[in-house]
Amino acid sequence: MLITYKSSCDGNLEKIGHFEKDCWINITAPLKEELIEVSELYNIPIEFLEDPLDLEESARIQYDEETECTLIINDFPIIDENTHAFDSYITIPIGIILGKDYVVTVCNQSSNSLENMIKKNVNTSMKSRFALEILLSFSTLYIEKLKLLNKQRLKIESHLRDSLTSKQLYDLMEIEKSLVYFLTSLKANADVITKLFRTKSLTLYEDDKDLLEDLKIENNQAIETTELYTRILNSITGSYSSLISNELNKTMKTLTLFTVFLTLPTLVFSFFGMNVTLPIADKDPFSWIITLVIALVIVIWIGFALWRRRML
Template identity: 85%
Template structure:
């Protein structure tokens, strides 16, 4: 899908039908024909349009001397559609291409991430400023998604205090997976931001540099928040793993004690049930009472020994 936007003379960002100078072209899950058309009309290298479509593509900056185009690949978060029962997130790349007359964004999947930018009525003739606004928007989204993940973690944690189920553990695993995606992408984006401070392919004015500083602060905050939530989650999972092991040990200990106390009377009764001559006459009416007393003596003796060892 291909959409074209341009800022009007009134400063309003409007969709247009044709390729025009100083317009913004947004491509989502494009076909080969659309890529070739954009490459030809905008004088953009084909690989600049194809690379961001690879979901495993790493964040980076690249400059083409021949066409004077700059490619910025940045990762941003989206909901993981493979998990329908829990709102977890993954990150995918988006390409921002700054040409001489156009700014082009290309992404493998449709997203509403840029809707806020469209409502903001950015000036498409200021291509570098628009690119920085996009990068800042992506960094802000990380913070928003992190807050949502933390709310879900707190909700799961409150339920864990009442009962522990496999679903809750799986949900914590999904949160942990999302945090791993976020931390990896944020650190890669941080390298891109650092290179933006040093690159000569982009002309940055004072307002652009201030925006770049805000972008760096927002991205650093995202990294710190993600690392904090990761440590908290690791602490929680570690604590509950210890609790589960402790409860299992208590259960096994209880079952072992029951087994010991039930085994001793069985041994006594089995001994006196043999078809051989025994110290207690089988015709004595008090034989069963004597047998019980012997069994209870063994149980009491073992119980006292275990109590002294603080087994219970």
């Protein structure tokens, strides 16, 4: 899908049906033919349009001297569609291409951040600032998603105090996976932001430099928050792993003690139940009571010994 926008006199973005100078071309999940058409029409290297569509593409900034186009690739979070019962996240790349007369964004999926840009008062003729505003909106999106992940973690943690189930542990694993995606992408985005400070292919005015500084601060805040939540989650999972091991040890100890106490009477009864003549067999018809007393004395003696060793 390809939609072209341009800022009006009052600063609002309006859809236009054809190419105009200082426009914004938003490309989402395009066909191969659409990429070739845009590449030929706007003199953009075809790889600049194809690379952001690769989900494994790393964040970077690249300049093409022949076409004088600058490509900025950044990662942003989206909900993982493979997880239906729980909102976990992955990150995918988006490409921002800055040419002489246009700004092009290329992505595999639509983003709420880009849709929100349409509602803002932006100026597409100021291409560098417009690109920085897009990047800033994605950094803000990370922080919003981190807050949602933290709320989910707190909810799971409150349930863990009552009962521990496999589903809750799997949900914590999904949160941990999301944080790993976030941290990896945010650090890669930080490298791109650092390069933007010294790149010569972009013209940055004083207001643009202030915006770039805000972008750096926002991205660093997202990194620090992600690292904090990761440490908290690792601490929680480690603690509950210790609790699970402790409960398992208690269970095994209880079963072992039951086995010991049940085995002792069995040994006594087996001895007196052998098909041999015993001294007490003919003297007292109630000699079986003596068997019970012997078994009971042995059980009490072993129980007292275990109690003295604090095993009970």
